[in-house]
Structures are given as structure tokens and as C-alpha cells.
Amino acid sequence: MPSRRTSSAVLHPRRPRPRRGAAATSLGAVGLAALLAACSSGTAGEGDPTTDGEAAPSGTAGHGTTATGYPLTVDDCGFEVTFDAAPERVVTIKSSTTEMLLALGLGDRIVASAFLDGPVPDSLADTAAQVPAVAEPLSDQVPGAEAVLGLEPDLVYAGWESNLTADGAGDRETLAQLGVATYVSPAACKAPAYMPDPLTFDDVFAEITEVGEIFDAQDAASDLVAEQRATLDGVTPDDRGLTALWYSSGDDIPYVGAGIGAPQMIMDAVGLENVAADVEDTWTSYAWEEAIAADPDVLVLVDATWNSAEAKIERLESNAATAEMTAVREGRYLTIPFPATEAGVRNVDAVVDLAAQLEALDL
Known part of the structure; x- marks a missing residue:
């Protein structure tokens, strides 16, 4: 099979992950490795804009921010994830992760989206229409590990921890052994040490910033956070005690x-x-x-x-x-x-x- 572009990931479990994963097939490391060995270049990423050549670099620091220094290690819901380079082939699970990449101008990195909760907002509709993997999602539920690995991703970006299980898109340890990094929206972390309590807009903006750093798209993340802060500051909360x-x-x-x-x-x-x-x-x-x-x-x-x-x-x-x-x-x-x-x-x-x-x- 062809060589795979990967962001090498080392993940160490610190906390058990919760329950739910709405998905297809359970695979162990041996089964997943066998599946990867059977991959062929003709089936992976067909129709994806990054398949025919290297993806254009996104988010090179340009107005005062510092470019990401790789390897970059983040602690995500109790798992240490190390990125050796900006991810180029991403499977997004849930609307929140898909829309995050679209909003940061990283739609060209999405090779598949799945388990979307509804249409993208009007502000992202034109952008989404230009991304085949978003215009035609892989699945309306959590995709199975075979389907995910068949796309040769270097990152699976999940909205919920429960998306990443053996019965879902693949458990984090096994995916890491196969060179696939995983990142869960930090707001969805369930372990007490990681769950935001309470969730604040600073937490939301922190995820935007961290995703920008992972993808070396700090300028786009900084601009998005500044825009959203300004918009939020423009809202006057109702004071009637409703x-x-x-x-x-x-x-x-x-x-x-x-x-x-x-x-x-x-x-x-x-x-x-x-x-x-x-x-x-x-x-x-x-x-x-x-x-x-x-x-x-x-x-x-x-x-x-x-x-x-x-x-x-x-x-x-x-x-x-x-x-x-x-x-x-x-x-x-x-x-x-x-x-x-x-x-x-x-x-x-x-x-x-x-x-x-x-x-x-x-x-």
C-alpha cells in the first residue's frame, strides 16, 4: 500500500472513557492493522481536494503570532497527543468539529465528516459547499473503524469522547498505534479533572486557539476569537430576571x-x-x-x-x-x-x- 501521511501520536490513557458509541464494527489492533495492510491508493480519499497533491499550507503565522513548533503535545481529556506536523487528512465527527475547521479555513483538510447534527449555519454554507466531504458526509452516525481507516486519516477530531471507542470510530490507543492521532473537543471531556465546570466562553475560545495551534493556523484562530469576543461583548444581557x-x-x-x-x-x-x-x-x-x-x-x-x-x-x-x-x-x-x-x-x-x-x- 502507499505510504501514509501521518501526524505521529502517542496517547496514554489516564481516565476511563464513558459509554456511548453509535457505530459499526469493533476491531482490535490486529484487525485494524490487517485492514490497513489491505489498503490501496485507489480507494483512499477519493474526491478529496488534498488527494491529488499536497495540501496548501494553512495558517502560517503572519501578523504577530508564532508558528507552531512541532512536535506539539497536548493533554486532551487525559490523553497526551503529540503532533509531529499539522494534520492534513482529518475525519471530523459531530457538527461542532466540522464547523470548527470550516470556520478556521481548514476545510481542505477534511477527508470525511460524519454524525452531523444538522445543516451548517448560513455563515459557513458557501465554504461547506466547496468541501465534498462536508457536502456529502460519510455517515449520519458515528462511522465504523474500517470506514475511518480506509480514508487514511492522520487525525480523527471528535465532538464526544464516546465517538472514539472500539465499537465506534476506533479506540484512541489502537488508533495511535496505527499512526492516527485523535482529538476530542475539550468541552466534552467527562472526567472530573477535565470537564469544564462550568463551561465558559473562555473555554470555547481556548479550543479555537488550541485547534489553531495544532494546525499551525494561529492567525485564523486569533482572528476568529477576536471577532467572537467582540460580537459577544455587543450583547446586553436581559436584566428583568426572567x-x-x-x-x-x-x-x-x-x-x-x-x-x-x-x-x-x-x-x-x-x-x-x-x-x-x-x-x-x-x-x-x-x-x-x-x-x-x-x-x-x-x-x-x-x-x-x-x-x-x-x-x-x-x-x-x-x-x-x-x-x-x-x-x-x-x-x-x-x-x-x-x-x-x-x-x-x-x-x-x-x-x-x-x-x-x-x-x-x-x-
């Missing part, structure tokens, strides 16, 4: 934004008091009886392709108990697309959008 429930999914038992994750961070910036803020988690199950008793002033409804805001409104208004909530009676709904609910480059725009929706309500 309460809100962030309703993500669920019927008999709603799943809501709790007190330390992206929903709390966004509501704080908008000026809304989260009625589930005392739950020490990013998301939590929440009894309807509690929601009805709290009687929030507004409801923030997550709009997902599999559970739309319209469906939630119908459910709320057709149930005799929830129909008596003030926010339901008065139609006080704010909506947010699901991809904007996880830590990433869309959070600041989500604040702007929700603040505008709140201002438009007749309260």
Missing part, C-alpha cells in the same frame, strides 16, 4: 439543559435564569412536575431534525398539564438549532439570536 427552561428532547420525561454546560453558558449570556441550574451536569432528565412548578417565563426549544421545535410546541400545548404553564399559554418560545447547543463556533451567534428573539417577545 426564568427559562431549556427543553432539548423527551416526551414523558424531558431532557433539559442543566447548570454547567453550553445551555447554561448561553442562557447566562442572554440574561435568562435557568430553572434547572442547580443540577450539576451539562444535560439532565427533568420531571414535568418540576417544570410546571417552576413555571418559567420562557421556554428555549431545541430544533432538531429528529425532534423539531414545532413538535415540542404541539406536545406542550396538547397536554393539559403543560398547557397551563405561563410560557405555553403566552406562546413564549425561543428556538435554537441543535448544532448550536454544543460547545463550538456557533455559540456566540446563538446568544445573539436568542437575545433578539427574547426582545421580540411581548413580555
Whole structure:
């Protein structure tokens, strides 16, 4: 098989990884190695803009930032990952990681995207249309290890730790043995020593900065952080002491934004008091009886392709108990697309959008 371009990665597990990986086939190191040995140049990265030649260098430091000195080692959710060079062939899993690279002008590095949570925002639509791997995702779930390795990536950039398991895109140790680096969005780290508690916009901006360093794209990262800080600073939080429930999914038992994750961070910036803020988690199950008793002033409804805001409104208004909530009676709904609910480059725009929706309500 042809030689592979890789960012050599050494990963040492420090913490166990949690549960969920929605995926295809479990492979051990021997099976993955056998798969790699069978790879051929005619099948890897077909249609990817980097396949026909070396990718153009991205993010060379130019206005006061320092170019990345490789090897670069980062501690990611308890794993030390060493990059010997800027990744050139990246598999992104979840919208948050795909949109991060697009926003940094690194779409040419994406050889496959998967498990996207919805369309990219309008601000990235033109950029995404130019990246075949984003325009036509590899999978609508976590891809299996065979599919990932068949693309010969040098990095798998995952939105959740649970994306990187033997039953998912491959476990981190095995992928490292095969020369494939892994990086998980730091906001999604679950071990107590690494989970942001609470998540802040500084954490979001820190990921942008770190990804910029990994890819030697510091200028693009610096510009993006400065732009987002300025936009966030331009939002005046509502000062009326309005309460809100962030309703993500669920019927008999709603799943809501709790007190330390992206929903709390966004509501704080908008000026809304989260009625589930005392739950020490990013998301939590929440009894309807509690929601009805709290009687929030507004409801923030997550709009997902599999559970739309319209469906939630119908459910709320057709149930005799929830129909008596003030926010339901008065139609006080704010909506947010699901991809904007996880830590990433869309959070600041989500604040702007929700603040505008709140201002438009007749309260």
C-alpha cells in the first residue's frame, strides 16, 4: 500500500472513557492493522481536494503570532497527543468539529465528516459547499473503524469522547498505534479533572486557539476569537430576571439543559435564569412536575431534525398539564438549532439570536 501521511501520536490513557458509541464494527489492533495492510491508493480519499497533491499550507503565522513548533503535545481529556506536523487528512465527527475547521479555513483538510447534527449555519454554507466531504458526509452516525481507516486519516477530531471507542470510530490507543492521532473537543471531556465546570466562553475560545495551534493556523484562530469576543461583548444581557427552561428532547420525561454546560453558558449570556441550574451536569432528565412548578417565563426549544421545535410546541400545548404553564399559554418560545447547543463556533451567534428573539417577545 502507499505510504501514509501521518501526524505521529502517542496517547496514554489516564481516565476511563464513558459509554456511548453509535457505530459499526469493533476491531482490535490486529484487525485494524490487517485492514490497513489491505489498503490501496485507489480507494483512499477519493474526491478529496488534498488527494491529488499536497495540501496548501494553512495558517502560517503572519501578523504577530508564532508558528507552531512541532512536535506539539497536548493533554486532551487525559490523553497526551503529540503532533509531529499539522494534520492534513482529518475525519471530523459531530457538527461542532466540522464547523470548527470550516470556520478556521481548514476545510481542505477534511477527508470525511460524519454524525452531523444538522445543516451548517448560513455563515459557513458557501465554504461547506466547496468541501465534498462536508457536502456529502460519510455517515449520519458515528462511522465504523474500517470506514475511518480506509480514508487514511492522520487525525480523527471528535465532538464526544464516546465517538472514539472500539465499537465506534476506533479506540484512541489502537488508533495511535496505527499512526492516527485523535482529538476530542475539550468541552466534552467527562472526567472530573477535565470537564469544564462550568463551561465558559473562555473555554470555547481556548479550543479555537488550541485547534489553531495544532494546525499551525494561529492567525485564523486569533482572528476568529477576536471577532467572537467582540460580537459577544455587543450583547446586553436581559436584566428583568426572567426564568427559562431549556427543553432539548423527551416526551414523558424531558431532557433539559442543566447548570454547567453550553445551555447554561448561553442562557447566562442572554440574561435568562435557568430553572434547572442547580443540577450539576451539562444535560439532565427533568420531571414535568418540576417544570410546571417552576413555571418559567420562557421556554428555549431545541430544533432538531429528529425532534423539531414545532413538535415540542404541539406536545406542550396538547397536554393539559403543560398547557397551563405561563410560557405555553403566552406562546413564549425561543428556538435554537441543535448544532448550536454544543460547545463550538456557533455559540456566540446563538446568544445573539436568542437575545433578539427574547426582545421580540411581548413580555
